[in-house]
Amino acid sequence: DVKVTQSSRYLVKRTGEKVFLECVQDMDHENMFWYRQDPGLGLRLIYFSYDVKMKEKGDIPEGYSVSREKKERFSLILESASTNQTSMYLCASSFRRQGAFEAFFGQGTRLTVV
Protein backbone atom coordinates (compact mmCIF):
# COMPACT_ATOMS: atom_id res chain seq x y z
CA ASP A 1 0.00 0.00 0.00
CA VAL A 2 1.04 3.56 -0.68
CA LYS A 3 2.02 5.38 2.43
CA VAL A 4 2.13 9.14 2.77
CA THR A 5 3.23 10.20 6.22
CA GLN A 6 2.90 13.65 7.70
CA SER A 7 5.15 14.33 10.65
CA SER A 8 2.48 15.68 13.03
CA ARG A 9 -1.27 15.19 13.43
CA TYR A 10 -1.69 18.29 15.58
CA LEU A 11 0.46 21.41 15.96
CA VAL A 12 0.01 24.59 17.97
CA LYS A 13 2.28 27.50 17.07
CA ARG A 14 2.52 31.15 17.99
CA THR A 15 1.98 34.06 15.61
CA GLY A 16 5.22 34.99 13.88
CA GLU A 17 6.89 31.61 14.31
CA LYS A 18 8.47 29.83 11.38
CA VAL A 19 6.67 26.51 10.96
CA PHE A 20 7.79 23.40 9.09
CA LEU A 21 5.35 20.70 7.99
CA GLU A 22 7.02 17.55 6.73
CA CYS A 23 5.68 14.91 4.36
CA VAL A 24 7.30 11.65 3.28
CA GLN A 25 6.05 9.12 0.73
CA ASP A 26 7.37 5.62 0.14
CA MET A 27 6.11 4.88 -3.39
CA ASP A 28 8.75 6.65 -5.50
CA HIS A 29 6.13 9.15 -6.71
CA GLU A 30 7.38 12.03 -8.81
CA ASN A 31 4.55 14.45 -7.95
CA MET A 32 3.89 15.80 -4.49
CA PHE A 33 1.28 18.31 -3.35
CA TRP A 34 0.36 20.48 -0.37
CA TYR A 35 -3.28 21.48 0.18
CA ARG A 36 -5.12 23.24 2.94
CA GLN A 37 -8.67 22.23 3.82
CA ASP A 38 -11.15 24.69 5.29
CA PRO A 39 -14.89 24.13 5.84
CA GLY A 40 -16.92 25.19 2.83
CA LEU A 41 -13.82 25.86 0.74
CA GLY A 42 -12.76 22.31 0.02
CA LEU A 43 -9.11 21.61 -0.72
CA ARG A 44 -7.05 24.48 -2.06
CA LEU A 45 -3.67 23.83 -3.63
CA ILE A 46 -0.78 25.70 -2.03
CA TYR A 47 2.19 24.29 -3.96
CA PHE A 48 3.07 21.22 -5.92
CA SER A 49 6.32 19.65 -7.06
CA TYR A 50 6.77 17.44 -10.12
CA ASP A 51 10.40 16.55 -9.49
CA VAL A 52 13.23 17.07 -7.04
CA LYS A 53 13.96 20.79 -6.61
CA MET A 54 11.06 21.65 -8.96
CA LYS A 55 7.98 23.46 -7.69
CA GLU A 56 5.00 25.36 -8.95
CA LYS A 57 2.65 27.70 -7.15
CA GLY A 58 -0.88 26.58 -6.60
CA ASP A 59 -3.89 28.79 -6.01
CA ILE A 60 -2.94 30.17 -2.58
CA PRO A 61 0.88 30.30 -2.23
CA GLU A 62 1.08 33.59 -0.32
CA GLY A 63 2.73 33.18 3.06
CA TYR A 64 4.08 29.72 2.23
CA SER A 65 7.18 28.24 0.68
CA VAL A 66 8.22 24.65 -0.04
CA SER A 67 11.33 22.55 -0.27
CA ARG A 68 11.97 19.29 -2.12
CA GLU A 69 15.57 18.22 -1.79
CA LYS A 70 14.84 14.49 -2.00
CA LYS A 71 12.26 12.67 -4.07
CA GLU A 72 10.43 11.18 -1.10
CA ARG A 73 10.19 14.32 1.03
CA PHE A 74 8.21 17.53 0.51
CA SER A 75 8.24 20.24 3.16
CA LEU A 76 5.81 23.12 3.59
CA ILE A 77 7.15 26.20 5.35
CA LEU A 78 5.12 28.97 6.91
CA GLU A 79 7.61 31.82 6.95
CA SER A 80 5.82 33.78 9.69
CA ALA A 81 2.73 32.04 10.96
CA SER A 82 -0.48 34.04 11.21
CA THR A 83 -3.86 33.18 12.71
CA ASN A 84 -5.45 32.98 9.25
CA GLN A 85 -3.18 30.03 8.52
CA THR A 86 -4.96 27.96 11.13
CA SER A 87 -6.22 25.05 9.06
CA MET A 88 -5.95 21.38 8.16
CA TYR A 89 -2.95 20.75 5.89
CA LEU A 90 -2.94 17.72 3.61
CA CYS A 91 0.02 16.32 1.73
CA ALA A 92 -0.41 14.04 -1.31
CA SER A 93 1.72 12.28 -3.91
CA SER A 94 1.19 10.66 -7.31
CA PHE A 95 3.00 9.15 -10.26
CA ARG A 96 3.62 11.18 -13.39
CA ARG A 97 2.96 8.33 -15.82
CA GLN A 98 -0.34 8.33 -17.65
CA GLY A 99 -3.02 6.12 -16.20
CA ALA A 100 -1.66 6.40 -12.69
CA PHE A 101 -2.30 10.03 -11.89
CA GLU A 102 -4.48 9.60 -8.81
CA ALA A 103 -3.07 11.20 -5.68
CA PHE A 104 -2.65 9.46 -2.34
CA PHE A 105 -3.06 11.49 0.81
CA GLY A 106 -1.54 11.61 4.24
CA GLN A 107 -3.65 11.82 7.39
CA GLY A 108 -3.35 15.58 7.63
CA THR A 109 -1.86 18.05 10.10
CA ARG A 110 -4.24 20.25 12.01
CA LEU A 111 -2.35 23.48 12.64
CA THR A 112 -3.54 26.06 15.13
CA VAL A 113 -1.80 29.43 15.20
CA VAL A 114 -2.42 31.41 18.41
Place this chain on the structure above:
Amino acid sequence: AQSVAQPEDQVNVAEGNPLTVKCTYSVSGNPYLFWYVQYPNRGLQFLLKYITGDNLVKGSYGFEAEFNKSQTSFHLKKPSALVSDSALYFCAVRRYSSASKIIFGSGTRLSIRP
Protein backbone atom coordinates in the same frame (compact mmCIF):
# COMPACT_ATOMS: atom_id res chain seq x y z
CA ALA B 1 -7.43 27.42 -15.76
CA GLN B 2 -8.85 24.31 -14.14
CA SER B 3 -11.86 24.38 -11.85
CA VAL B 4 -14.38 22.04 -10.28
CA ALA B 5 -17.88 22.84 -9.06
CA GLN B 6 -19.87 20.75 -6.62
CA PRO B 7 -23.18 22.59 -6.53
CA GLU B 8 -24.62 20.85 -3.46
CA ASP B 9 -23.12 21.37 -0.02
CA GLN B 10 -25.18 18.51 1.36
CA VAL B 11 -27.12 15.57 -0.07
CA ASN B 12 -29.57 13.62 2.08
CA VAL B 13 -30.73 10.15 1.03
CA ALA B 14 -32.63 7.34 2.71
CA GLU B 15 -30.80 4.04 3.11
CA GLY B 16 -31.49 1.72 0.19
CA ASN B 17 -32.29 4.54 -2.22
CA PRO B 18 -30.04 5.51 -5.13
CA LEU B 19 -27.72 8.46 -4.61
CA THR B 20 -26.11 11.01 -6.90
CA VAL B 21 -23.45 13.56 -6.00
CA LYS B 22 -22.95 16.15 -8.72
CA CYS B 23 -19.73 17.51 -10.18
CA THR B 24 -18.95 19.72 -13.15
CA TYR B 25 -15.49 20.70 -14.31
CA SER B 26 -13.59 23.10 -16.51
CA VAL B 27 -10.19 22.25 -17.99
CA SER B 28 -8.36 22.86 -21.24
CA GLY B 29 -7.89 19.72 -23.26
CA ASN B 30 -8.80 16.24 -22.11
CA PRO B 31 -9.40 15.80 -18.40
CA TYR B 32 -8.50 13.26 -15.82
CA LEU B 33 -11.32 13.13 -13.26
CA PHE B 34 -11.39 11.68 -9.75
CA TRP B 35 -13.66 11.14 -6.77
CA TYR B 36 -12.38 10.96 -3.21
CA VAL B 37 -14.11 10.31 0.11
CA GLN B 38 -13.18 11.65 3.54
CA TYR B 39 -14.40 10.10 6.77
CA PRO B 40 -14.22 12.12 10.02
CA ASN B 41 -10.67 12.87 11.18
CA ARG B 42 -9.20 10.94 8.27
CA GLY B 43 -7.30 11.80 5.12
CA LEU B 44 -8.83 11.52 1.67
CA GLN B 45 -9.32 8.09 0.16
CA PHE B 46 -9.35 7.53 -3.59
CA LEU B 47 -12.66 6.12 -4.91
CA LEU B 48 -12.44 6.08 -8.69
CA LYS B 49 -11.06 7.81 -11.78
CA TYR B 50 -11.87 8.53 -15.39
CA ILE B 51 -8.98 8.54 -17.83
CA THR B 52 -10.40 7.61 -21.23
CA GLY B 53 -12.71 5.05 -22.79
CA ASP B 54 -15.97 3.90 -21.22
CA ASN B 55 -17.94 6.82 -19.82
CA LEU B 56 -19.17 4.78 -16.85
CA VAL B 57 -16.40 3.95 -14.41
CA LYS B 58 -16.68 1.73 -11.38
CA GLY B 59 -14.82 2.20 -8.14
CA SER B 60 -14.59 1.18 -4.52
CA TYR B 61 -17.52 0.43 -2.18
CA GLY B 62 -20.02 -0.01 -5.05
CA PHE B 63 -19.67 3.56 -6.31
CA GLU B 64 -19.63 4.49 -9.97
CA ALA B 65 -19.38 7.72 -11.91
CA GLU B 66 -20.57 8.83 -15.32
CA PHE B 67 -18.43 11.07 -17.52
CA ASN B 68 -20.38 13.36 -19.84
CA LYS B 69 -18.11 15.38 -22.09
CA SER B 70 -20.83 17.57 -23.60
CA GLN B 71 -22.08 18.61 -20.17
CA THR B 72 -18.57 18.62 -18.63
CA SER B 73 -19.90 16.58 -15.75
CA PHE B 74 -18.70 13.64 -13.70
CA HIS B 75 -21.49 12.69 -11.27
CA LEU B 76 -20.92 10.09 -8.58
CA LYS B 77 -23.62 7.45 -8.19
CA LYS B 78 -24.57 4.41 -6.18
CA PRO B 79 -27.66 2.25 -6.79
CA SER B 80 -28.40 1.58 -3.11
CA ALA B 81 -27.07 3.82 -0.33
CA LEU B 82 -25.74 2.55 2.98
CA VAL B 83 -25.58 4.46 6.27
CA SER B 84 -21.82 3.83 6.20
CA ASP B 85 -21.59 5.89 2.99
CA SER B 86 -22.15 9.04 5.06
CA ALA B 87 -19.02 11.13 4.57
CA LEU B 88 -17.56 14.12 2.72
CA TYR B 89 -17.03 13.59 -1.02
CA PHE B 90 -14.68 15.53 -3.26
CA CYS B 91 -14.48 15.69 -7.02
CA ALA B 92 -11.13 16.57 -8.63
CA VAL B 93 -9.71 17.27 -12.08
CA ARG B 94 -6.31 17.48 -13.69
CA ARG B 95 -5.13 18.12 -17.21
CA TYR B 96 -3.88 15.33 -19.45
CA SER B 97 -0.31 16.13 -18.54
CA SER B 98 2.23 14.41 -16.36
CA ALA B 99 3.22 17.55 -14.49
CA SER B 100 -0.25 18.94 -13.95
CA LYS B 101 -1.75 20.04 -10.66
CA ILE B 102 -4.90 18.42 -9.27
CA ILE B 103 -7.75 20.80 -8.44
CA PHE B 104 -10.53 19.85 -6.02
CA GLY B 105 -14.10 20.98 -5.58
CA SER B 106 -15.52 22.36 -2.35
CA GLY B 107 -16.93 19.02 -1.27
CA THR B 108 -20.41 17.56 -0.73
CA ARG B 109 -21.49 16.09 2.57
CA LEU B 110 -23.51 12.95 2.01
CA SER B 111 -25.87 11.96 4.79
CA ILE B 112 -27.67 8.61 4.64
CA ARG B 113 -30.56 8.19 7.07
CA PRO B 114 -31.58 4.74 8.28
